[in-house]
Amino acid sequence: MTSETLHRALGLYGKQVFITGAGGGIGQALIDTFNAAGAIVSGADQDESLLTGLPLANGLVFNINDKAQTGSAIRNFIADHGTPDVLINNAGFSRGEILDQVDGDVWEREIATNLNGAFHVTDPIAEAMAAKGGGSIVFISSVNALSHFGNPAYSAAKAGMIAYMKALAVERGRFGIRSNAVCPGSVRTPAWDHRLEKQPELLAKVLPHYPLGRLVTSGEVAQAAFFLSCASASGITGATLTVDAGLTAGNLHFINDVLAGDK
Template sequence: MTHGRTAIVTGAARGIGAATARRLAADGFAVAVVDLDESACDEVASNIREAGGSALGVGIDVTEAEQVEAGVARIADELGPPVVLVNNAGIIRDNLLFRMSESDWDSVIDVHLRGAFLMARACQAHMTAATFGRIVNLSSSSAQGNRGQANYSAAKAGLQGFTKTLAIELGKFGVTANAVAPGFIQTDMTAATAERMGVPFEDFLAHAASQTPVQRVGQPEDIAATISFLCSEEAGFVSGQVIYVAGGPLD
C-alpha cells in the first residue's frame, strides 16, 4: 500500500521507535528514521527499503532548534512533506529526588518536552498546508508517578498537556494530536534499568508480567500497532486523547 505521505519517527534507531518506523512503512508511509546518531538509523532504514518501502535515516538532536529545522527541511526535500510525526525520542536519568542532579532533571525535560515542541513546531506547517496531519507523542504510565523518576514522570505528564493543546490548536486544519502511554515494554531501556538495579533481566521481566493483568510484558510492536491506528485516515475523529497501552487498567 502506498499513499505518498511522509512520516517522521524520532528515537527510531531501536525499541519502540524502530518498531513504529517499520510499521508505518508497512502502512505505506515514506519514513524518516530519526535519531541522535545518523549511522544508528541505517539498519532500520535499510530494513524498510529491503522490504520495499521508502526510508531515510536522519541524525537530529531534537533539543537543538537549528538541527530540527534543517533536518525537517531535508526530510521534506528528500522524502516529501512530513504529515505524520511520532515524538518518541526519550532518555532516562532515574534517581531519587535527593540524589537527582540538575543535569539529570534538565536533560530528561529537554529531550522529551523541548524535543517534542521543536519537532511539532517544525512539522506543523507541512501538515496544515496539506490539511492532514497526525501527531503522536509518547507518554508513559510513569506520568501517574513512579518512584525514582521525578524528571521522567514530569516530562511524560507534560507531554499529555502538550498533546491536548496541540489537538485544540491544530484541529481546524485537519491535524490530530494524541498520546500513547506505554506500560512495561521489553526494550533496551528496560534492560538497562534492570542492570542498574542489579536484577537479572529475565527476573525483571517475570516480575513485570506478574503485575500485569494480561500476564505478559509489552513488546515494541504492541505500541507500534496503536500508533499505526492513530496515524490512519480512520482515526480522524480521535484527537486530544491519551491511550494507555499497558496490558490492563492502571491504579
C-alpha cells in the same frame, strides 16, 4: 480484498511518515508497522550508527536537544521530500528512577530530551502541516504521565508532552491536524538493559503488577500509534491511549496482597 487495497483504505499507503527515535526498540517496530502499510517511512536519531540497516526511505541524524540543528534538519527535509503526513514523536530516555537520583542536571537533561526535544521536532512540522491542510501527530508518552511509577523527571516531561498534545489538538484542529498520544507501560526494549544488569530478578518483581501478567511489546505500541495515525481514527484527536497490559486500570498488587490475602 488485497493487502494493498486494505492498506489504501487505511489511508497511509504512499503517505510520508516521520519517526523520531527510530533506532530504538519501539522505533524499529514503528518502522516495520508503517512500512507494512505501504507508507514512505523516514526516521531520525542522534547517531548514524543507530539507523544503519534500517528499512528507511530517508535517515536523518540530529540532536533534538539542539533547537537550531533540529529546526534546520526538519526544514531541509520538508524542502526535499515534502511535509510529513504523519509525525511519530518517539525519541526519549530516562535514568533518574527515584527522586533521590534526580538532581538539577538530571532534571534538565530529561526535560530537554523528552519534552523540549519533542517540541523542537513538532513545531516546524505542525506549521508545515497547517499550511498543507492537515496531518496526524502521535506522541509516544508513558503511563508515568498519568500516575507516579517512579522516574520523576521523565514523568514530568511525559505529562508535559500530553499537555502539548492537547494544545495542538485544540488550537490546530481547524487546520486539519489531529494530535494524540500513546501511553505505554513497561515495554521490554534495550532501555531496560541497564536496570536488568543491576537487578536480574527485576522482571519477576514487575510482572505481578500487570493484570495481563506480562509486559507489552514494541509491536503493540507501534500498532496503537498506527491506529491513531490512520483513517480509522479520523475523528480522534486530543486523546491518550494506554497500552499497558492493564497497569493503570487498577492496583492488582493491592488486590492480591491485601484483599485476597485476607481470605
